[in-house]
Every structure is written in C-alpha cells, then in structure tokens.
Amino acid sequence: MAAQSKIPQATAKRLPLYYRFLNNLQVQGKSRVSSKELSEAVKVDSATIRRDFSYFGALGKKGYGYNVEYLLGFFRKTLDQDETTYVALIGVGNLGTAFLHYNFTKNNNTRIEMAFDADPNKVGQEIGGVPVYHIDDLEERINHVQAAILTVPGAEAQTITERLMESGITGILNFTPARITVPEEVRVHHIDLAVELQSLIYFMKHYPLEIE
Numbered sequence: 001m002a003a004q005s006k007i008p009q010a011t012a013k014r015l016p017l018y019y020r021f022l023n024n025l026q027v028q029g030k031s032r033v034s035s036k037e038l039s040e041a042v043k044v045d046s047a048t049i050r051r052d053f054s055y056f057g058a059l060g061k062k063g064y065g066y067n068v069e070y071l072l073g074f075f076r077k078t079l080d081q082d083e084t085t086y087v088a089l090i091g092v093g094n095l096g097t098a099f100l101h102y103n104f105t106k107n108n109n110t111r112i113e114m115a116f117d118a119d120p121n122k123v124g125q126e127i128g129g130v131p132v133y134h135i136d137d138l139e140e141r142i143n144h145v146q147a148a149i150l151t152v153p154g155a156e157a158q159t160i161t162e163r164l165m166e167s168g169i170t171g172i173l174n175f176t177p178a179r180i181t182v183p184e185e186v187r188v189h190h191i192d193l194a195v196e197l198q199s200l201i202y203f204m205k206h207y208p209l210e211i212e
Ligand code: ATP
Pocket: 090, 091, 092, 093, 094, 095, 096, 116, 117, 118, 119, 122, 135, 151, 152, 153, 156, 160
C-alpha cells in the first residue's frame, strides 16, 4: 500500500466509503460523478471530498466532475483490492455466526476463510461456507491468515489475542467488550456495539441535530 503512506489517515479511512459508492456507480454504467453528488451519497462535505481526491491525483474538472474509472483504478490499487486478504473469526456465537453469513466480498476482496470455537457442537460445521475448527487447532490451521475478528466472551479475549500474535496475525477487529493489550506493531480496531448504541442514544438526547 505504497500510496496510502502518503495520504492522511483521516482520508484513508474514507477510502472504503468512496470505493463502495463509486463501484455502485460503475455497475450502473456511470462514467463520471460530481463532488456534490458524491457528497450527498457518502455524507462527507464536498470541500473535504475535493481535498481527499487531490491526494489521489484526481482533480475534478468544473462542469465535468470526476472520472469514475480512474478513481476506481486508484482505489483498487490503494486498498489492495486485487489481492485477497484472509481473515479468521474466533467465537462462533450469535454475533460471530452473523458475520459468517454476512457477505463481505460484496464490496471488496476480504474473506473470512476459517472460524474457531471451543464448543464441540459448533466444531466441524460449515457456516456461511466457512469451516469451523476447534480453538485447540488454531496454530496449526491459521498459517496464511493476516487478520482476525474476535467475537468470543470478553474474558477469553486476551488469551486468544496472545495466541493470534504468536501465529503472526497483525490486525484484530475486536468486538468483545475487553480492551486487549498487543505489541506496537499490531493494529487493533475495537468495536463495542453496546457502547456505540449507548453513545448514539446519549447524543440523540443531548445533542439533537438542528435542521437548518
Ligand atoms: P451463543 O448463544 O451461541 O453462545 P453468544 O454470542 O451469546 O452466543 P458468547 O458467550 O459471547 O455467546 O460466546 C461466543 C462464542 O465464543 C460461543 O460460540 C463460544 O462457544 C465461543 N467461545 C467461548 N470461549 C471460547 C474460547 N476460549 N475459544 C474459542 N471460542 C470460545
């Protein structure tokens, strides 16, 4: 991801959003898009979009907009869309099962390749086309996997994280309420759904959006 090191992190975070929308436009046969149109669809103000896109070397022309094909080509390269990233899911409970059924490949080349659980009733099953292995076999099975989704109970999170680190995993999407400790070179994104929901409700009550 050479290009990504040159663009600001905030811009990089918006890339998948832009990518998804532009992909849909291409499917609809559209060859260009204005920053206004983009802005309304992805809910990012058009000044930010123009600044973001200038990092991609895409300077929209007045009255023309942006070339969809060019942008998609750039995003594909930057987001490594040409290369599949293999992901493992640990903990096939309610949330984990939902992720296995969710088709991540709709928009990009990320794929959950295997899942692990400690429950013998779940081991050996195939859910959403993904095989479920016993957690005891983690080290043996996980070799080419790069990232993991953690959907185990919070109390299990740290122990499993350490085993994942030992196996060379460098990215974790942590859905458990536990804050996990990892070495500096490992990236963790923490998504606590209960906290997110609570936070949404708090903001709705205390910071209602004003309609202009
Ligand atoms: P369910 O109702 O299917 O148990 P849940 O999401 O309410 O789902 P949790 O207790 O959060 O259940 O556990 C999530 C999943 O993690 C379960 O499938 C459980 O078997 C699994 N699990 C628990 N401990 C471990 C572990 N040490 N290693 C791997 N998987 C584990």
